[in-house]
Amino acid sequence: MRDLDENLERWRVADLISPEQVEAITEFETAARPQRSSLIAEVLGYLGGALAIVALWVFIAEYWNNLQSWAQLALIGVLTLAFLAAGAWARTSRSEAVRRLASFLWFLAVAGIAGWFGVLSTGTLDVSNEAVALWITIPTFAVALVLWLALRKVLQVAALVGATHAVVLSALAQVKPTPFDWFGLVIWSIGIACVLLAWGTVLKPGGTSYGLGIAAILLGPTMASAGLDQAWPLWLGLLTAAALLVASISLREIVLLVGGAGAVFIFLPQLIFTYFRDTLGVPVALFLSGVLLIAAALLIARLKREVTGP
Amino acid sequence: MNRAVLAVSASVVVILAVLVAVLVFGVIPLPNYPSLADNSDTSIPGAVAFITDDNPPCLGVVQASGGPTTELRCGVVEVGTLGWTSEGLIVTIDFSSAAPRYLLIDPVSGEVVDTVPTDFEEPKPLAWESQSTRADGAVLITDNNRGTATVKVRVPNQEPTSILSTEGPQDYSFDVATWSPDGQWVLVVDSEGRILIVGESGTPTARLLLEGASRWMNAAWYIPGYPGVDLGG
Numbered sequence: 001m002r003d004l005d006e007n008l009e010r011w012r013v014a015d016l017i018s019p020e021q022v023e024a025i026t027e028f029e030t031a032a033r034p035q036r037s038s039l040i041a042e043v044l045g046y047l048g049g050a051l052a053i054v055a056l057w058v059f060i061a062e063y064w065n066n067l068q069s070w071a072q073l074a075l076i077g078v079l080t081l082a083f084l085a086a087g088a089w090a091r092t093s094r095s096e097a098v099r100r101l102a103s104f105l106w107f108l109a110v111a112g113i114a115g116w117f118g119v120l121s122t123g124t125l126d127v128s129n130e131a132v133a134l135w136i137t138i139p140t141f142a143v144a145l146v147l148w149l150a151l152r153k154v155l156q157v158a159a160l161v162g163a164t165h166a167v168v169l170s171a172l173a174q175v176k177p178t179p180f181d182w183f184g185l186v187i188w189s190i191g192i193a194c195v196l197l198a199w200g201t202v203l204k205p206g207g208t209s210y211g212l213g214i215a216a217i218l219l220g221p222t223m224a225s226a227g228l229d230q231a232w233p234l235w236l237g238l239l240t241a242a243a244l245l246v247a248s249i250s251l252r253e254i255v256l257l258v259g260g261a262g263a264v265f266i267f268l269p270q271l272i273f274t275y276f277r278d279t280l281g282v283p284v285a286l287f288l289s290g291v292l293l294i295a296a297a298l299l300i301a302r303l304k305r306e307v308t309g310p
Numbered sequence: 311m312n313r314a315v316l317a318v319s320a321s322v323v324v325i326l327a328v329l330v331a332v333l334v335f336g337v338i339p340l341p342n343y344p345s346l347a348d349n350s351d352t353s354i355p356g357a358v359a360f361i362t363d364d365n366p367p368c369l370g371v372v373q374a375s376g377g378p379t380t381e382l383r384c385g386v387v388e389v390g391t392l393g394w395t396s397e398g399l400i401v402t403i404d405f406s407s408a409a410p411r412y413l414l415i416d417p418v419s420g421e422v423v424d425t426v427p428t429d430f431e432e433p434k435p436l437a438w439e440s441q442s443t444r445a446d447g448a449v450l451i452t453d454n455n456r457g458t459a460t461v462k463v464r465v466p467n468q469e470p471t472s473i474l475s476t477e478g479p480q481d482y483s484f485d486v487a488t489w490s491p492d493g494q495w496v497l498v499v500d501s502e503g504r505i506l507i508v509g510e511s512g513t514p515t516a517r518l519l520l521e522g523a524s525r526w527m528n529a530a531w532y533i534p535g536y537p538g539v540d541l542g543g
Contacts, residue, residue: 168325172332177479179336189328193321200317228480229456 004029042097046104053108069123076119080112091151103153110147110159114140133170141167152204161203161212165190184223184233191216192240195259199251207255214244214259218266231274237267249306257307261300268292338457341476343506343518346376351517354495354507356533359392359400359417361524363503369400371417372520374490374497374507374531379520382420388413391436393539394532399423401436401530401539412541417532426541436539441488441528450496454483461487461498463510473512474498485525491536497529505529 008022017025060075067075087105090098114136121127121135141163148156168190169183194213197203221237241263248256269289276285346354354375362368368384369392393401400415404425412426442450451470453460457480462470473496474484486499489510498506498516503525508516523529532538 168329172329175333175337177337177340177482179332179338179479181480182332182336185328185332185336186325189325192324196317196321196324200314202314202317 042100045097045101049104069119072119072123073116076112076116080109080116083109083112087147087151100153103151103155106147106151107155107159110140110144110163113143130174133166133173137163137167137170154205154208157203157205157208158212161190161194161209161216165216181227182224184220184225184227185236186220187216187223188220188233188236188240191218191220195244195256199247210253210255210259214255214262217244217259218263221267222270225270231271234267234271234274237263238271241267245300245303249303252307254304254307257300257304261296264296264300265293268296338477338479340482340502341478343504343516345518346507347378347518347520348376350376351514354490355492356490356531357417358497358505358519358529358531359394360499360505360520360529361387361392361527363522363524367524369402369415369420370520370523371400374495374519376517376519380418382417383415391528392530393436393441394530395541396536396538398532398534398538401541403428403436428541441530444489444493446493448489448493450487450489452484452487452498456480457482459484459500461496461508463496473510474506474508474516476516486528488528488531490531491533491538495531497531499523499525499527499529501525 005026008017008025011017012019012022064072083105087102087109090102090105093099093102117136117139118132121132125135127135141160144156144159144163148160165187168186172179172183172186191213194203194209194216196213198206198209198213203209217237217240221233221240224233224236225231241260244256244260244263247253248260272289272292273282273285276288280288350373352375356374358372358374360370360372362370362379362381364381364384366385367387368381369387370379370381372379388402388404388406390403390405395401395414398417400417402413402415404411404413410428412428413422414424414426415421416423447466449464451462451464453462457478459476459478459482460472461474461484462472464470476482481501483501484498485501486497488497489495490497494510496508496510497519498508500506502521503523504521505519505523506516507519508514
């Protein structure tokens with residue numbers, strides 16, 4: 001706000017805008033900006049709510065094993081319905097702060113659904129160990145999808161992307177013998193899909209969707225490389241990094257630039273160590289990594305100018 | 311084609327392509343072994359006791375030559391290392407009482423017929439080492455390396471020789487290998503909870519005695535006339 005005031009004053013002195021315009025802009029910006037006191041109240045509200053949930057959780061955990069399955073189901077079910085109902089109510093509020101609360105409540109509701117089906121499948125229906133994961137992840141994914149369709153906020157897309165990973169991996173876990181070592185590759189593919197869907201404005205909010213996709217792209221190849229004990233997943237990660245960097249320029253999307261840079265910084269040293277640790281030794285491999293990372297940093301700095309523009 | 315449709319199509323293609331690649335290249339089948347349950351071999355003597363992988367677990371007993379499994383003490387079995395006495399009673403340890411004790415269990419009825427106190431001083435009669443070392447000092451070694459599972463015999467002053475080696479998924483392994491009391495056969499528990507029997511030199515090759523054993527527990531072999539666990543009392 002101080003910057004705005006200074007700028008307005010400079011523009012007024014330069015006769016770019018009139019004093020009336022200065023007043024009008026100041027009034028408009030003040031009205032549009034949330035009051036600091038209301039923001040503090042909101043933060044305190046979340047903090048208090050989180051503490052209350054933790055306290056409730058500790059209280060329930062103490063007696064949890066003494067409860068019958070039906071009582072556990074009833075408890076989680078009532079809480080989940082309460083989260084859903086309160087979220088639906090908060091979503092229609094005029095206050096932006098209360099609408100943000102809706103997102104949080106529905107995020108908790110998704111966790112509640114997962115817990116409810118977990119207890120149902122293991123405690124009541126005695127589902128086989130292999131099928132339990134699907135019993136939990138399929139309904140959780142369905143609910144996360146519906147809630148995201150109704151409210152396209154950060155926490156809803158996070159729940160949806162998380163549930164997508166869970167449902168795909170638990171479906172793959174049904175294959176015997178389970179290809180656990182390849183799970184990283186599947187995580188990478190879901191990450192690519194997230195980025196593509198964010199680019200296509202299908203998955204919203206876009207920034208969060210890009211971020212979630214990039215996180216999976218960074219994690220997946222590392223996991224696959226460790227699981228399979230092979231270097232090709234790291235090459236895949238580096239190729240993806242290059243694609244993200246190129247896309248960041250053409251789309252002028254800073255999140256992709258950050259993701260691509262992160263991928264370079266993660267995969268390049270791993271590749272150098274994979275190939276040169278034994279032949280050149282750790283110090284030389286480390287030095288080589290440093291030199292290449294400096295080169296990458298310079299390139300990325302140049303790309304940043306391309307992305308953000310003059 | 312608009313951007314959203316292109317994005318959805320490309321996403322579906324990427325995920326499906328990776329899933330197909332994983333299913334084609336990533337799923338390495340488990341090794342198969344001929345079943346002794348289907349074709350029993352009466353040249354394999356004695357009986358084998360093991361802990362089942364059920365929930366709750368049971369004490370299983372099966373003829374080593376192959377055949378149906380008898381499940382005993384389901385839900386009350388003391389899950390621990392197993393052995394046999396010379397008289398043909400199954401031995402395990404009960405930790406539930408204040409003082410740990412050996413339980414001697416009838417392999418037909420599953421009843422505890424006797425108990426022997428233990429203070430866990432040396433020698434440890436149920437130690438796995440005693441079941442993987444033959445009277446002539448030959449030791450069984452399991453060697454698992456990224457899907458290649460091997461059982462070797464190391465005779466004193468000689469290089470180890472492989473008697474069973476197979477390829478499987480990367481986490482496939484042979485977890486337990488024990489000698490038959492006569493030293494002519496080797497019993498192997500793999501990472502899938504399957505009990506295999508192989509000749510001491512590698513022939514006859516491995517055959518499947520049963521599936522559904524607890525992979526983390528040993529399986530103990532009894533042949534009448536051979537010395538069993540010495541409980542010192």
